[in-house]
């Protein structure tokens with residue numbers, strides 16, 4: 001955009017488009033731009049360069065206010081339940097996270113909780129084998145709660161630092177499948193009070209405003225603790241995060257930037273905003 | 279919803295007669311909001327709004343409608359028309375096998391949809407050969423074999439071959455041996471900006487010369503749907519589209535973006551994870567979803 005030129009209405013229109021195209025959404029775009037529009041109209045910001053800086057600062061602020069890192073030290077094992085809609089990247093993200101934490105010297109145990117989809121158990125087992133990490137599984141069709149129960153028990157008995165439980169993808173509007181997740185949370189909590197310590201919702205950056213419905217409904221059902229956004233290596237910018245983090249006050253734990261084990265990054269608001277508004 | 283919002287705008291209008299420019303523009307602002315909230319890509323919205331404007335300004339308000347309802351009707355009819363008014367099935371090739379190539383982003387539902395298509399063909403008496411050409415995703419090949427076993431449909435065994443192009447080429451010989459009437463090739467998910475994988479897709483297409491390239495897209499896609507579809511279409515030429523995960527509450531604006539930029543028919547929608555959850559596409563249901 002145009003540096004030291006005097007601010008005109010075109011700049012704000014251009015910014016509105018940039019935000020909308022980034023999937024920020026109508027309401028959130030208006031919210032983000034409203035203070036800026038007022039300051040411009042009252043002549044308190046006079047240069048394009050300044051508008052951009054103010055805008056980015058505001059956006060970084062929205063994303064930063066709920067950020068805090070995951071800390072495992074007070075719980076052993078620290079139990080993470082991974083949830084999200086079909087194809088969002090849960091199993092792959094678990095594979096990446098497990099390897100990442102094992103490399104940091106943590107003892108990790110995985111649970112193949114997707115007992116429904118074809119070859120879902122096999123898929124997680126391949127990731128586990130590649131990092132030489134134990135994976136608890138039962139046969140296809142087994143009950144998610146039974147697998148989760150086994151895994152948390154094993155995690156406790158083997159003194160693991162982390163237990164990560166994979167679940168089958170499900171649309172947030174499928175009441176029965178959301179009930180299944182509520183039940184597994186209760187079951188896990190009975191084996192190990194306070195567990196799962198992190199309910200992690202995996203969102204796909206390519207998805208539009210429906211991510212907001214996903215976040216809201218998964219949160220209503222389960223009280224989500226953190227988010228992961230995947231597929232940011234594509235052209236989608238994941239702008240829905242402004243609405244979701246602002247509204248639900250959730251931290252973004254990691255971002256996925258590809259399909260390989262190393263394609264996992266810490267979420268850094270400044271980098272995220274810079275990619276959205278270059 | 280949009281209908282109510284337009285009604286509220288037009289309550290201020292005194293008489294009937296003709297749809298005037300400022301009133302049409304006010305309504306179009308509301309329609310733009312609805313389409314953005316529905317995930318229709320911005321450039322697609324711009325063209326659509328311009329076309330509706332041309333149709334609406336100066337139009338006589340029908341005696342049976344209010345101006346607000348008239349605007350909704352114009353928008354509804356135009357969107358329905360653009361989405362393709364009727365179901366167009368995959369054409370069976372005059373000389374078998376009919377070769378179908380699946381393409382799309384990661385996680386869009388390609389492998390599952392191969393299963394659904396195989397079931398549909400089998401029920402019509404056509405025997406299929408499914409080809410697992412995704413060599414990257416852990417257990418992707420196994421996933422297709424599981425579906426094949428579940429359906430009693432043959433799945434090509436590539437043995438030690440690791441190159442997707444070679445797998446596809448050899449699978450066609452197998453199809454001849456088995457006298458398969460339909461070959462459906464499952465490919466790895468790929469980002470449209472991944473040059474190496476887009477090149478691989480082009481090579482697969484060049485090698486097998488498919489009769490049908492199906493773009494499998496997640497109905498929940500956001501603003502990038504237009505660019506993504508256009509890139510796939512420019513790279514390999516899409517013949518048809520399948521929109522998956524329509525059993526959720528996504529508005530589905532991506533359907534319109536994809537149809538608009540490729541001009542290719544949406545053939546089916548995925549309505550669930552089971553292999554019978556594939557329905558022929560009819561525009562009316564998705565139009566009301568998009569308009570909210």
Ligand SMILES: Nc1nc2c(ncn2[C@@H]2O[C@H](COP(=O)(O)OP(=O)(O)OP(=O)(O)O)[C@@H](O)[C@H]2O)c(=O)[nH]1
Pocket residue numbers: 084085086087088089090091092093114117120167168169170230231232233234255256257258259263384385415467469
């Ligand atoms: N490009 C890209 N692809 C990703 C990323 N994360 C996951 N994927 C791919 O997305 C596809 C789906 O990933 P999965 O891990 O199977 O997703 P899932 O949520 O477990 O899917 P279901 O269990 O079927 O609901 C796979 O092809 C992954 O390789 C990412 O950050 N970038």
Ligand SMILES: Nc1nc2c(ncn2[C@@H]2O[C@H](COP(=O)(O)OP(=O)(O)OP(=O)(O)O)[C@@H](O)[C@H]2O)c(=O)[nH]1
Pocket residue numbers: 086087117169171382383384385386387388389390391412415418465466467468522523524525547548549550551555
């Ligand atoms: N609810 C719902 N889920 C679907 C539909 N189609 C596919 N899925 C699910 O979406 C997820 C991804 O499906 P896959 O068939 O593995 O997707 P893919 O495109 O082959 O994924 P990659 O090979 O990794 O690119 C799985 O959990 C499927 O069960 C649908 O129409 N509705």
Ligand SMILES: [Mg+2]
Pocket residue numbers: 090091092114120166167168169
């Ligand atoms: Mg999975």
Ligand SMILES: [Mg+2]
Pocket residue numbers: 388389390412418464465466467
């Ligand atoms: Mg697949």
